[in-house]
Amino acid sequence: xxxxxxxxxxxxxxxxxxxxxxxxxxAPVKIDVDRxxxxxxxxxxxxxxxxQIRANLVTAFIGPSGCxxxxxxxxxxxxxxxxPATRVEGTVLIDGQDIYAPxxxxxxxxxxxxxxFQKSNPFPKSIFENVAYGLRINDMARSKxxxxxxxxxSLRQAAIFDEVKDRxxxxxxALSGGQQQRxxxxxxxxxxxxxxxxxxxxxxLDPIATQRIEELIYDLKKTYTIVIVTHxxxxxxxxxxxxxxxxxxxxxxxxxxxxxxxxxxxxxxxxYVTGRCG
Amino acid sequence: xxxxxxxxIIERALFLCAALSVLTTAGIIVVLxxxxxEFLREVPVVEFxxxxxxxxxxxTPRFGVLPLVAGTxxxxxxxxxxxxxxxxxxxxxxxxxxxxxxxxIVKPVLEILAGVPTVVYGxxxxxxxxxxxxxxxxxxxxxxxxxxxxxxxxxxxxxxxxLSEDAMRAVPQGLRExxxxxxxxxxxxxxxxxxPAAFSGITAAFILAVSRAVGETMIVAIAAGQQPRLTANPFxxxxxxxxxxxxxxxxxxxxGTLEYRTIFAVGMLLFLMTFxxxxxSTWLRERFREEYS
Numbered sequence: 223x224x225x226x227x228x229x230x231x232x233x234x235x236x237x238x239x240x241x242x243x244x245x246x247x248x249a250p251v252k253i254d255v256d257r258x259x260x261x262x263x264x265x266x267x268x269x270x271x272x273x274q275i276r277a278n279l280v281t282a283f284i285g286p287s288g289c290x291x292x293x294x295x296x297x298x299x300x301x302x303x304x305x306p307a308t309r310v311e312g313t314v315l316i317d318g319q320d321i322y323a324p325x326x327x328x329x330x331x332x333x334x335x336x337x338x339f340q341k342s343n344p345f346p347k348s349i350f351e352n353v354a355y356g357l358r359i360n361d362m363a364r365s366k367x368x369x370x371x372x373x374x375x376s377l378r379q380a381a382i383f384d385e386v387k388d389r390x391x392x393x394x395x396a397l398s399g400g401q402q403q404r405x406x407x408x409x410x411x412x413x414x415x416x417x418x419x420x421x422x423x424x425x426x427l428d429p430i431a432t433q434r435i436e437e438l439i440y441d442l443k444k445t446y447t448i449v450i451v452t453h454x455x456x457x458x459x460x461x462x463x464x465x466x467x468x469x470x471x472x473x474x475x476x477x478x479x480x481x482x483x484x485x486x487x488x489x490x491x492x493x494y495v496t497g498r499c500g
Numbered sequence: 501x502x503x504x505x506x507x508x509i510i511e512r513a514l515f516l517c518a519a520l521s522v523l524t525t526a527g528i529i530v531v532l533x534x535x536x537x538e539f540l541r542e543v544p545v546v547e548f549x550x551x552x553x554x555x556x557x558x559x560t561p562r563f564g565v566l567p568l569v570a571g572t573x574x575x576x577x578x579x580x581x582x583x584x585x586x587x588x589x590x591x592x593x594x595x596x597x598x599x600x601x602x603x604x605i606v607k608p609v610l611e612i613l614a615g616v617p618t619v620v621y622g623x624x625x626x627x628x629x630x631x632x633x634x635x636x637x638x639x640x641x642x643x644x645x646x647x648x649x650x651x652x653x654x655x656x657x658x659x660x661x662x663l664s665e666d667a668m669r670a671v672p673q674g675l676r677e678x679x680x681x682x683x684x685x686x687x688x689x690x691x692x693x694x695x696p697a698a699f700s701g702i703t704a705a706f707i708l709a710v711s712r713a714v715g716e717t718m719i720v721a722i723a724a725g726q727q728p729r730l731t732a733n734p735f736x737x738x739x740x741x742x743x744x745x746x747x748x749x750x751x752x753x754x755x756g757t758l759e760y761r762t763i764f765a766v767g768m769l770l771f772l773m774t775f776x777x778x779x780x781s782t783w784l785r786e787r788f789r790e791e792y793s
Contacts, residue, residue: 304680306600329683337681343674346697356682359692406678413682 249276252417252447253298258312260293260302267293269471271312275464280439280448282458282479285468285494291451294468295419298449299335300328316417333360336415336446340422342402344394344409349386352394352405353377356413372412380408381438400431407438411446418442420450424457436461455495459483467491532771535764542758548765554728554744556762557753567728568766571738575649575720576713578734582653583709587660588695588702594661595668596690607662614658622722625651630723643725643737652719656709663708667701667788668694704784711777715770717742741770 253275260268268290275281283291293302300321302308314321321331333356344352353373356362363369373390377383382404386397394405403423410418420439424432439448439461452458458465458479465482467475467490475482475491486492493499540548543563551564590610594603630647634640671694679689695702725737726747739747745763753759 299681301677301681304676329685332681333683337677339674339677339681341672341674343672343678345675345678345693346699355679355684355692359682359684359688409678409682 249279251275252277252316253449254313254315254318256313256315258294258297258310258314260290260297260311261309262305263307267471268297271473273466273473273476275447275449277447278443278445279463280443280450280461281464281466282462283449283451283466283468284453284455284458284482285474287453289468290471291466291468292421295421295449295451296337298417298419299332299337301332301337303328333413334415335417335419336410336413337419338403338407338410338421338423340425342399342406342426344397344402344405346393346395348391349394349397349405350390353409353412356409360413362413376408376412377405379411379442380404381434381441382408398431400427400434403427403431403435404438407435411442415446417447417449420448422451422453425453432457455483467494469494529771532764532768535761536768539758539761539765543765552730554739556759557748557751561759563762565741565766565769567730568739568741568744569769570730570732571645571720571724571728572714572740572742572770574645574732574734574738575652575724575740576710578646578649579652579656579713579716580706580710582650583657583660583713584706586653587657587705587709588664590657590661591664591668591702592690592695595665596686596694607665610658611662612658613655614662616655618655618716618718619722621651621655622648622719625719625723637735640735641725641737643723643727644735645724645738646734648719648723649734651723652713652716655716655719656712659712660705660709663705664698664702667698667705667785670701670788671697698788700784700788704781704788707777707781707784711774711781714777715742715774717746721746741766745770 251274253273255271255273255275258268258271259266260271271290271294283295285291296302297310297314298316298321302310310322316331316335320326345355347355350373353376354363354369357369357372363372374383374387377386382401385401386392386405394402397405403426407418407423424435427435436457439450442448443463450458450462462479464476465479466473467482467486467488469490475486475488477487481487482491483495486495490499548563548565550566551562552566553562553564554567555562594607598606625647626642629651630640630642630644633644633647633650637646640646675693675697676689679693684693720740721743724740724743726739726743727737728744729736729738731738745766748759748763
């Protein structure tokens with residue numbers, strides 16, 4: 223596919239070469255990926271991905287279906303490990319530590335890198351227990367009172383506490399789709415991850431629920447480094463600081479979001495964001 | 501014209517085939533009901549259901565069905581104690597741990613267990629398991645509840661494990677991912693998320709297995725003895741409802757007598773028990789399907 227070339231953005235003093243820090247170069251690098259390849263069996267799904275994701279910003283991954291953006295997202299907390307016959311080459315550093323190095327504790331990694339999925343997936347437990355689950359399995363609450371505090375705090379952070387505070391013991395499956403998704407965000411936040419990966423978190427939601435999730439993302443980036451995969455380009459434009467455009471398993475362009483949408487360096491990016499392809 | 505006629509004939513023929521099985525079932529129920537009604541005209545229903553002695557073939561017959569029900573319950577309970585934990589654990593292994601290739605081999609092999617004729621299990625219980633158990637429990641009689649109970653448990657184990665596995669595999673992958681993403685281990689995911697999520701499906705499997713155990717005939721007829729006895733002692737001979745039906749059916753009880761009608765009364769009770777269990781099982785499975793559709 224496309225040969226990646228230095229973009230016009232680099233002329234403005236900000237490096238926009240794929241994989242290099244674009245705008246807000248002052249923010250520290252949280253995730254540093256170098257020439258990463260990913261295979262499902264013999265099929266190469268990601269090809270030479272290099273990207274530096276900055277702390278406390280929202281980074282959006284856009285691209286057509288099957289372009290590898292979700293696969294890439296899921297490789298950042300090694301969620302692909304549970305799929306048989308997958309393989310990773312290259313390095314993925316989080317805070318300078320290679321997460322694919324031998325001896326890395328995947329449980330510990332996933333505690334630091336939380337994830338929210340496309341389809342809300344609350345456990346068939348009460349609302350309270352859904353949020354408490356991560357705290358329980360990771361022994362993160364020393365007392366019942368602390369557990370209850372952390373659950374409430376997480377529900378508040380996910381902007382759902384007021385809606386559920388009177389029915390914490392009810393089944394989570396009784397909530398609406400948008401509420402379930404915010405509950406899943408609360409569940410992910412409860413164990414206080416540093417990074418929050420969101421895989422099309424609003425794609426199954428109505429516009430109002432979507433708007434609430436987007437507002438939430440805006441609030442959360444003060445505390446978390448957020449990486450969001452989205453099909454919806456308006457959404458990427460609204461919520462993210464940086465945007466990475468994937469095409470056929472490659473990272474085509476990575477830059478400040480406003481640039482990606484107004485003055486992309488690559489013809490392919492321009493065609494995609496203007497709807498001419500993909 | 502010719503084709504349409506043929507179609508008509510085929511359609512009617514297929515309908516008759518379907519109707520035949522429905523009519524047969526209905527016929528069985530009608531016969532059961534009529535004979536049971538005749539029986540209950542002579543033996544009050546309260547005496548039948550609450551009496552503690554079952555001696556219909558004696559000179560002074562007593563028609564209390566409780567010893568047979570208790571015998572059935574005891575053997576089934578022993579079977580479930582064997583089949584539940586083992587069936588559930590093997591389901592957890594097959595669904596959550598076993599690699600695809602292994603599961604494709606193990607599951608059919610396990611299901612072969614369900615294809616062994618029950619008479620083989622019966623003699624296995626009588627000739628192999630009972631002598632083995634008698635070494636551990638010298639007080640145990642040659643006919644008893646424990647040995648057929650254990651063997652019956654082994655017989656229904658594939659049913660429990662296969663249906664539970666189906667229920668667990670039907671749990672959406674997203675739930676597992678949700679747990680993994682919070683730092684759960686495989687074991688925590690399997691036992692704390694997948695099993696509870698599949699709970700109604702697993703319960704349905706268990707209840708179906710209980711129903712199967714209650715209705716199982718050959719093993720108990722061969723290895724449990726034929727002595728109706730109201731007891732919870734697994735070491736002494738007893739008789740289950742099914743074994744009693746076999747005993748009388750094979751004997752020379754004249755048709756139309758009260759002794760003869762006991763078969764239908766006991767059969768009706770047995771039918772009602774397994775029918776209710778099957779209904780509950782189906783209802784639970786339906787509910788499970790709704791939860792994850």
